[in-house]
Amino acid sequence: MNLKQLSAKLQLSQTTVSRALNDYPEVNEATRVRVKRAASKFNYQPNIRATSLATGRAKAIGHIIPINSSEVFNPIFAEFIAGASQAYSKRGYELLLTTTESNTEESVYRTIASKGSVDGVIVHAPRFKDSRISLLQELNLPFVIHGRDYSNTGDYSWIDINNRQSFYQATKLLIDLGHTRISLINGVETLNFARRRLMGFTKAMTDAQLTLDQNILFNGDLTEANGYHAATKALAFKNPPTAFLVSSYMSALGVRRAIHNANLQMGVDVSVIIHDDELSYFHNTGDVPQFTATRSSVMEAGMLAAEMLLSIIDKPETAPLTKLLEARLTIGASTGPNRSDT
Amino acid sequence: MNLKQLSAKLQLSQTTVSRALNDYPEVNEATRVRVKRAASKFNYQPNIRATSLATGRAKAIGHIIPINSSEVFNPIFAEFIAGASQAYSKRGYELLLTTTESNTEESVYRTIASKGSVDGVIVHAPRFKDSRISLLQELNLPFVIHGRDYSNTGDYSWIDINNRQSFYQATKLLIDLGHTRISLINGVETLNFARRRLMGFTKAMTDAQLTLDQNILFNGDLTEANGYHAATKALAFKNPPTAFLVSSYMSALGVRRAIHNANLQMGVDVSVIIHDDELSYFHNTGDVPQFTATRSSVMEAGMLAAEMLLSIIDKPETAPLTKLLEARLTIGASTGPNRSDT
DNA sequence: GAGGAAATTTAAAGCGCTTTGGATGATTAC
DNA sequence: GTAATCATCCAAAGCGCTTTAAATTTCCTC
Structure with a gap:
């Protein structure tokens, strides 16, 4: 079921149906109700590719996971992403996952940007001096870093723990x-x-x-x-x-x-x-x-990072946003006074 | 840079440029070379949303991760996905990750199908009697199960260990x-x-x-x-x-x-x-x-599962495919003869 | 060197949506 | 009663690509 078929069924123009579904004001309340009811009855879902082509927004966020030969897939990334994913679904965004070896990293970012598959990215595992920051700024792709660059405290959004x-x-x-x-x-x-x-x-x-x-x-x-x-x-x-x-x-x-x-x-x-x-x-x-x-x-950090990024995409003028999370020191069974003689 | 601009620069029609890039036969070899050279020079990447709208293929695979309140994000899923991801990038596919609680699972699958965001899905963590199999068959969405349904040995593709x-x-x-x-x-x-x-x-x-x-x-x-x-x-x-x-x-x-x-x-x-x-x-x-x-x-299983799914998407007539992996028994330090008196 | 086949190129339609720029009545103001 | 205003609705263009159908050019053959 697509827009055309739905609007034919309703004897309305595609314009009106589209507007009704997207809560535009210039549509009669009665028709809006009628349209929405029909949409859910026929389980109509707008084709996201067509929507994003028309609007120019991909409605998707990219996560690019660096994979060295040694470090393969860090469970910490996984959990962070699980958190982020929840924020995305709430807002109707999709999550695009890409893994990359460090030597192809830059080209992966460039490709993603020029393919237009995402509206923004989350940068994982920032390094001491991370070239991805300036790359993304050059590409004009909104981003949030999980962590910070050590040397560059400049103009970018990040979330990190202290x-x-x-x-x-x-x-x-x-x-x-x-x-x-x-x-x-x-x-x-x-x-x-x-x-x-x-x-x-x-x-x-x-x-x-x-x-x-x-x-x-x-x-x-x-x-x-x-x-x-x-x-x-x-x-x-x-x-x-x-x-x-x-x-x-x-x-x-x-x-x-x-x-x-x-x-x-x-x-x-x-x-x-x-x-x-x-x-x-x-x-x-x-x-x-x-x-x-x-x-x-780290799951909460993922959720917060995702929300930050979405809000930056909505209102670019508010960027850069930053957030520093404090860790809580909790006493467990693994510590005690030093008993050695020294 | 989009197709129109690129073809303008080359003084060619969009048709020819598109065909040259996609290796269609009906284009002169010399022009093909010229086109490809220009494309890489200007770092042209076709807009994937437009491509998929035109071709009707999303060029993306969905992974829907079930998340209970208890089991949050299994590192095994993560590693499987990392494997799959590599197979996708090789073939120019994207990986769409969604997390879902079990009560919304069916609607997530339905939504994904009708939005047209993916060409197929991988089903994780099949249950004893898994309703997702018939759901996906009804939705006519290609899929591969990582594991099998216990009760239903029927007509579907899976990869599993023995x-x-x-x-x-x-x-x-x-x-x-x-x-x-x-x-x-x-x-x-x-x-x-x-x-x-x-x-x-x-x-x-x-x-x-x-x-x-x-x-x-x-x-x-x-x-x-x-x-x-x-x-x-x-x-x-x-x-x-x-x-x-x-x-x-x-x-x-x-x-x-x-x-x-x-x-x-x-x-x-x-x-x-x-x-x-x-x-x-x-x-x-x-x-x-x-x-x-x-x-x-499990990473290798992910890679194989992804390849299976892509091959099914390419040639639906070959489905269902199945693959049973044997595990290797390796002796380590944790076993020895029973020393108890009983 | 004319006719036809093959090779190469192009114009235009169409994928499913949003959005601009009207249209069409209905309503209000005077 | 006419003009201006609003509330609703619609036709059509356009997003960036692929692909069909048709046009043009090149190459053979005799």
């Missing part, structure tokens, strides 16, 4: 518990969030006049395996850390495994604080959660 | 190792894969004349937390299981936690076999992998 502050607080808690040798198991170092977390960590350490030991600072994809390897290596030192600060629940599961393998008890012999993105499959819940954590729902 | 066989083999291995009390930690029972795995498990048990204890058969979302709770409960029985068969790596991490908490050693006191979807964030690798597992890459 990584620095969270990791500062978490580190300070560990220090207050008497820990002095703290291992940081962080994300890939080129990523912006990892830099900011390192900054918060470093600040707390130097504030307390503790020195950093590069040997127990780790960077890598936030997988279980990487967490395990890093923690195993750290614990094997003659002077092992008494505490770990871990950038994700997933790598923390690997850290937990390493601690158990070393015949140590988490929360007693070794303390652990994680950043908890509140992934639905790895949620750190319970009266006393397993891990002490800085928490922030 | 769940029954895998779990039969895994169970048999445990039995051969002397285990008689085996706990099954499975997915949500309405889902087809969980049924089939249960069947394989049951067959191996009854073949060996062992009785099933309903108290140590668990169903639920395949989260870490659920794995932990199930295993903790099972191990608390007066007569605890000596082995676990676990439907995912993620819940197995919870099982591992429960085993440690009970002061038992995995692979020595308690054996564990998992099904490993080879998720990139939770890959069970190494010379001797942590877990003994039945393995099958």
Whole structure:
């Protein structure tokens, strides 16, 4: 059923039917009711391709997921996208998902822009100095970044958590518990969030006049395996850390495994604080959660990011919008006072 | 830059330019070269909405992800989709992602069909008796199911792993190792894969004349937390299981936690076999992998499913296509002979 | 070198929608 | 009673592409 057929059935022009359905004022209320009733009776849905061709708006948002050979598909992206998706459906937008390897990234953005398949994009996993920002500005495609560029605080919209502050607080808690040798198991170092977390960590350490030991600072994809390897290596030192600060629940599961393998008890012999993105499959819940954590729902961030982007598309003059989310520090079972002799 | 402008620049008709770009035969080779060169020079990309309006093909595939209040976003879906996405980009298709709660599911499918936003869909997480199959047949929308309907083996395309066989083999291995009390930690029972795995498990048990204890058969979302709770409960029985068969790596991490908490050693006191979807964030690798597992890459399944669907769209007469993937049983460190007295 | 076939190109219609620029009555104002 | 105003409705153009039908050019053949 298309517009033409529907309007034939109603003995009305396409114009009137279209206007009735889109709530334009210049149509009699009685006919509007009649039209809407017929539309739902015949389950008429305007063809979105035709609509978007006529209006020039794609009614779709693009998410371009970077995929390295190593980091394949981060569950954190997935959850963020699930959040965004809900915001889109509410507003009648579609979500276009593209994966890309880093070497083809720029051309993917260019293609998407010139094909006109989306009205805007969400940028995932911003790097230290991210060329995508200027690219998108050049392409004149509205966007919101999940995270920020580290070097460029300029004119663009973003949503981010306060990584620095969270990791500062978490580190300070560990220090207050008497820990002095703290291992940081962080994300890939080129990523912006990892830099900011390192900054918060470093600040707390130097504030307390503790020195950093590069040997127990780790960077890598936030997988279980990487967490395990890093923690195993750290614990094997003659002077092992008494505490770990871990950038994700997933790598923390690997850290937990390493601690158990070393015949140590988490929360007693070794303390652990994680950043908890509140992934639905790895949620750190319970009266006393397993891990002490800085928490922030990445799904909610996805929803907010989507809403921001849609509002920018509606009213470009309001851009840039920014939003900084604070993580909540929650005490769980994985932290305790330093019991080592040192 | 659009077709009109491009053809004006080339002093050719839109027809010829369009044909040149789409490799139609009725255009002089020299002009084709000239056109293509100009197209790439001006970075011309046909507007996909216009193209699809003209051709009647959306050049997009829909993935509709069911989201319960409990199960939010399964990393397995994510990885499957990442695989599919690669197949789509190769063929110039877009991937449309929609999330839906189960109560609005049917209307989401209907809407997608009548809006004409996609040429086909992939159906995720088929249930025991899944109404989506007949719905999609009625809507005349090509589809491929990741999994199968349990009750309906009829006329539709699917790709699935041999769940029954895998779990039969895994169970048999445990039995051969002397285990008689085996706990099954499975997915949500309405889902087809969980049924089939249960069947394989049951067959191996009854073949060996062992009785099933309903108290140590668990169903639920395949989260870490659920794995932990199930295993903790099972191990608390007066007569605890000596082995676990676990439907995912993620819940197995919870099982591992429960085993440690009970002061038992995995692979020595308690054996564990998992099904490993080879998720990139939770890959069970190494010379001797942590877990003994039945393995099958869900990302590869996504890629294959996508290719199947595209081929069905190209040549509808070849449907239905089906593909059964065998999982590989790999011995890891989590299994050993039964050492209990029973 | 004329006739016909083959190769190459083009004009124009059409995909399903929105939107501009009228039309057509009905209503109001004087 | 006529002009001006409103409320409704409609015909037709246009979004950017593909494709049909037709025109033009080139190439053979004898």
